[in-house]
Amino acid sequence: MKINERKIREDLASFSVPAYDPEKMRETVQLAKAAYRERQFAARIGFWEFLSMQLRFIGKWVWLAQVVLLLSVLLAVSRRSFAVNEMQHVFLVFSCAVPLLAFLGFPEILKSYAHGMAEIEGCTRFSMRKLMGARMLILGLADLCCMTVILAASAARSGTPVLRMILYLFVPFNVTCCGCLTVLEHVKSRQGGYFCAAVCVLCIAVFSQLSFVKGFYETAATGMWIVLFFCSLAYFATELFRAFRSFDRLFCSKQETLSVPW
Amino acid sequence: MDDERLIRRIKSGDKNALDDLIQKYYNDIYKYCYRKMGRKSDAEDITQEAFLHFCRNFDSYTQRGKCRNYLYVIARNLCANTLQKKTSLPLSSIKEEYLSENDTGLKQVDAVDSVQAALKQLPEEQRTVILLRFYQDLKLKDIAQIVDAGLSVTKYRLYQGLKTLSKLLLKEDWL
Numbered sequence: 166m167k168i169n170e171r172k173i174r175e176d177l178a179s180f181s182v183p184a185y186d187p188e189k190m191r192e193t194v195q196l197a198k199a200a201y202r203e204r205q206f207a208a209r210i211g212f213w214e215f216l217s218m219q220l221r222f223i224g225k226w227v228w229l230a231q232v233v234l235l236l237s238v239l240l241a242v243s244r245r246s247f248a249v250n251e252m253q254h255v256f257l258v259f260s261c262a263v264p265l266l267a268f269l270g271f272p273e274i275l276k277s278y279a280h281g282m283a284e285i286e287g288c289t290r291f292s293m294r295k296l297m298g299a300r301m302l303i304l305g306l307a308d309l310c311c312m313t314v315i316l317a318a319s320a321a322r323s324g325t326p327v328l329r330m331i332l333y334l335f336v337p338f339n340v341t342c343c344g345c346l347t348v349l350e351h352v353k354s355r356q357g358g359y360f361c362a363a364v365c366v367l368c369i370a371v372f373s374q375l376s377f378v379k380g381f382y383e384t385a386a387t388g389m390w391i392v393l394f395f396c397s398l399a400y401f402a403t404e405l406f407r408a409f410r411s412f413d414r415l416f417c418s419k420q421e422t423l424s425v426p427w
Numbered sequence: 428m429d430d431e432r433l434i435r436r437i438k439s440g441d442k443n444a445l446d447d448l449i450q451k452y453y454n455d456i457y458k459y460c461y462r463k464m465g466r467k468s469d470a471e472d473i474t475q476e477a478f479l480h481f482c483r484n485f486d487s488y489t490q491r492g493k494c495r496n497y498l499y500v501i502a503r504n505l506c507a508n509t510l511q512k513k514t515s516l517p518l519s520s521i522k523e524e525y526l527s528e529n530d531t532g533l534k535q536v537d538a539v540d541s542v543q544a545a546l547k548q549l550p551e552e553q554r555t556v557i558l559l560r561f562y563q564d565l566k567l568k569d570i571a572q573i574v575d576a577g578l579s580v581t582k583y584r585l586y587q588g589l590k591t592l593s594k595l596l597l598k599e600d601w602l
Contacts (some may be wrong), residue, residue, distance in 0.1 A: 173589060176596050177561050180542040182461045185454065185471060193475040194449050198442055200482040 215291075219299040227273050227304070231266070235311045238262045242319050255319055256382055259333055260372035266311055267341035268365035270304030271349065272358045279355040294412045301405075312338065332390040333382070339397035341368045346404035350411045430494040437485065449478055452495055455563060456502050462558050463506040465543065473509060477502040499563070499573045503555060545595040552576075553588030560585055 210218075241258045274297060277283045286296055312334055320330045344364035348357055375381050433451075436444030456477055461470035480501050481488070488497065546554055552574065559570045571581040 169593065170589065173592055173596065174561060176542055177557075180462065180546075180562075182458045182470075183467055185457045185467075185474075189471045189475065190449070190453050193453065193478050194446050196475065197445055197449055197478045197482045200479045201437075201442070201445060201485060204483055204485060 215295075216299055216303065219296065220303055223273055223300065223303060224276075227269060228307070230269050231307060231311055234262060234266055234269070235314060238315050239318050242315070242322055252323055252325060252382060253376060253379070255323055256333060256376035257373060259315075259319075260337060260376045261369050262315070263312070263334055263337040264341040264365050264368035264372065266308055267338045267368075268345060268361060270301075270308065271345045271361040273304060274300050274349065275353075275355075275357045275361070278353040279358060283353065292412075294409055297412050298409065308338070329384075329387060329390070332387070332394050336390060336393050336397055337368060337372045339394070339401045341365055343397060343400045343404050344368065346401070346408050350404065350408045353411075434488075434494060445482070448494070452498055453478070455495065456498055459499060459558060459563055460502055460506060462546075462562055463503075463555075464509065469509065473502060473505045476505055480505070493569065496569050496572050499559065499565075500575075503573065507551075541596065545592055548595060549588055549591055553584045553591065556581055556584045557588045557592065 238258055241262075242255060272279070277286050277293075277296070283293065286293055316327065316330055316334055319325075320327045323330075341364065344367070345361045348360040348364060352360055380386060430448075433444050433448050437448065453474060457470055457474040460473045460477075461467065464470050464473065477498055481498060546557065549557065555574055556570055559565045559573060560567070565573070567578060567581055567585070570585075571578045574581060574584075576584070
């Protein structure tokens with residue numbers, strides 16, 4: 166059968182469509198705009214995007230201070246080579262630098278409380294717990310990088326076993342962090358920064374004094390350092406958990422509008 | 428303005444671009460929905476829902492083909508869903524609506540009836556191809572993309588649809 170396309174077209178053309186209601190179109194535009202806006206708020210963002218977003222809010226002075234401190238430590242460690250039994254200079258550097266390195270991030274973590282922004286941050290897009298967690302993670306990773314560089318440089322210069330150097334580095338770091346986290350858990354105000362600074366000074370003073378006690382850094386004392394390391398690590402984990410719980414308590418476990426997969 | 432630029436503007440948060448896009452395609456989508464559904468209120472609702480669906484899922488939209496085709500796909504699926512839920516509409520109600528909209532007399536209404544009745548007798552796939560080809564004036568390549576079929580399959584459906592339609596309309600004329 167031959168198809169007469171022209172005839173069919175003519176027939177089909179008789180099926181015209183009534184004009185649409187312009188009001189309905191205006192309503193569609195309004196609703197579409199609202200739907201587009203809602204989509205922007207409801208959109209989930211990834212973990213790395215969230216982290217990079219928070220990275221921008223950390224003050225430049227923190228990075229600058231860390232770089233200056235790292236360079237100073239490297240300079241102090243590399244000025245001369247040490248014999249294995251003449252390590253007091255390196256331990257003194259560790260005792261002063263590591264608590265300072267641990268302390269540097271805390272004023273940044275306390276920033277929200279110091280400037281009275283905690284309420285605003287707590288009721289906006291992300292929960293306080295996530296904001297604090299992200300900041301702590303970023304600053305912790307930066308600290309870990311600095312410590313790795315210090316460890317590599319000092320182990321290479323002194324020839325001391327790396328495992329022992331890890332203990333000498335991480336025990337002061339953990340102890341300072343524990344002290345500052347305890348402060349963070351109990352004092353959520355501008356004063357928190359001063360208390361953290363006091364904890365840092367105390368740690369520097371204690372560990373500097375210990376660096377002059379020769380027996381404390383001898384091979385025979387390694388067992389004690391291991392015990393100290395694990396105790397401080399356990400305390401650190403507990404304090405971290407408590408600090409996170411305290412953020413939740415403060416803002417009554419607010420239901421979030423946006424969830425970030427952790 | 429071409430679709431690519433409009434989409435880029437929408438992505439950058441320009442609300443007027445969304446306005447432009449809706450105004451550009453509203454009539455086409457509405458006409459398509461009307462011919463699919465046969466009732467003005469349904470067509471308007473589905474057109475609105477198609478644009479809202481587009482906005483809600485804007486992030487998943489990737490500018491590969493034409494934006495218009497994507498909107499037709501949404502409209503087609505929405506029409507299919509609505510038709511599945513609804514029982515078929517009596518022709519009398521279409522006639523009443525048509526008379527109230529266009530006061531052009533009973534003759535035209537009868538013509539509309541016969542065309543619409545003929546279109547209704549076509550299988551769904553063929554009807555969609557005919558509507559998109561003859562009313563929306565789309566290219567076969569675009570229709571193939573919308574109905575998610577190959578070009579040769581789309582050509583075959585068009586041919587079969589025309590053949591059946593020709594037979595049905597000729598029968599109407601004879602009667």
